[in-house]
Amino acid sequence: MLSIGDLARESGLSVSSLRYYDKVGVLVPHTVDPHTGYRRYTFDQVDQARLVAGMRGIGLPVREMVEVLRGDDPHGVLAAHVRRLERALDEARSQTSRLHSLITDRVTPTSSATVSAGALAAAVESVLYACDPHSPFAALRGVLVECDGTALRLVATDRYRMAVTEVAAPGSDEFSTLVPSEFLRTAVHDHLPGPGVASLSRRADTVTLSGPAGIARATALPETFPDYRVVLAxxxxxxxxxxxxxxxxxxxxxxxxxxxxxxxxxxxxxxxxxxxxxxxxxxxxxxxxxxxxxxxxxxxxxxxxxxxxxxxxxxxxxxxxxxxxxxxxxxxxxx
The missing domain is CATH 3.10.150.10 (DNA Polymerase III, subunit A, domain 2)
Structure with a gap:
């Protein structure tokens, strides 16, 4: 017979864990002294205790530990638990990616330009024709938006033509970003109608357009826009x-x-x-x-x-x- 301390050393479970698993009915001692309360285990229970230690290590619930020890489809129980772990890992990865974005947003300043909503709508309409929304090159599908602090410049090209326009934006931040042309096309129609002001801003890789009729967001395109200034010389x-x-x-x-x-x-x-x-x-x-x-x-x-x-x-x-x-x-x- 083995004492609880002996079994702890043989199995890798602590004495307190063995007491807990006795209490919940997972690993019950062979005998318990009615006077001293000392627990005694058989040598056959060493393998069970080691199995319990392994199941504890992978976070298997107590109820399923009992099923495994009883022999009720133990492999199926473990396989189902692995599937749960994989789903949890996928969710953790997704949440971690979201957390990284939130952390980046906290430390990344927002750069924005405030302009007349009508002027911005007209500026977007005047350059969209030069985009190629079906191009395999992201730079040709987008509109370059640049602000020097006093004016907002929009540039678009499909390599065969180029359109450039400017909108007054006094007191704005300096920034440059490549915005999907289809986002601008939709946002102008949905959010810029009517009088008032509009703002176009970038924070990390998120572009936000705020207008009299609402707010829209898109992810900035990662590619580098061609050096249009050479052509404009x-x-x-x-x-x-x-x-x-x-x-x-x-x-x-x-x-x-x-x-x-x-x-x-x-x-x-x-x-x-x-x-x-x-x-x-x-x-x-x-x-x-x-x-x-x-x-x-x-x-x-x-x-x-x-x-x-x-x-x-x-x-x-x-x-x-x-x-x-x-x-x-x-x-x-x-x-």
Whole structure:
């Protein structure tokens, strides 16, 4: 016979644990002295005690320990417990990820820009046409949002065209983030209608847009946006004034030839479109008609200017009433 201390040494269970398992009916001593209360165990109970120690180590509930010791499908009991542990581990991982995000948010400052809601809505609409929402490259699916503390700049490109615009944002923070274009498209429609102010902010990788009609959040895109400033660098060229209606008539063709002439006049050469500048000394540039039409439709205000700098230089379109708004169209080869 073994004393409770002997069994504790043999099994790895403490004396207090053996007393507990006796109390709950998991491992009952072979005999208990009625006068002293000393517990005595058989040598056959050593294996049981070791089994109990192992089950205790994996957190098996007492009721299931009893089932295992009775031999009621012990392997099935253990397998079910492992499945519970795996589900708990998955949940713990999920909660841990959430905790990491909360901790990051606590130590990461929020950068934000406050602007006119109407101006922000118009700015978003003026650049979305240049995005490619189906591109495999995240940078081309997004809109770069930059704030220098005084103005909020939005930039979008699909590699064949680029749109840039600015909104006054005095007293704002300096930050830069790449925002999913489809998020902005939806958020402008749902949360920016009506007068008032709006704010666009970033904290860690979360972008928040708050407008008169509500709040929306999205995860910033992780990719680096192309260096658009290289393309925006000033270059000498011929400037002309562009007529919106003539552009829409020319859009029936696949490509349009844009040529700036003397006195700021512009000739658009396309099937069914005639007239324009008499002096065609300026460089001729071919651009996709659809790209030209979409750029013109997106630019705000009335009067538009176009600058050409050579057959392979981007065509630059600007809104006279919005100096910070510009669209660039890449030329195409003459078929």
């Amino acid at each position: 000033p270059r000498p060229g011929t400037v002309g004034e562009l007529d919106r209606d003539r552009v829409r008539r020319a859009s029936t063709a696949e490509t349009v030839s844009v040529r700036c002439g003397a006195g700021g006049r512009v000739r658009l050469a396309a099937p069914g479109v005639t007239g324009g500048a008499d002096d065609t000394s300026g460089p001729q540039v071919l651009v996709p008609a659809r790209h030209l039409r979409e750029a013109v439709d997106a630019l705000p205000g009335g009067r538009l200017t176009v600058t050409t700098a050579g057959p392979w230089a981007p065509v630059e379109l600007r809104a006279a009433d919005a100096p910070g708004t510009v669209s660039l169209l890449m030329p195409v080869a003459d078929a």
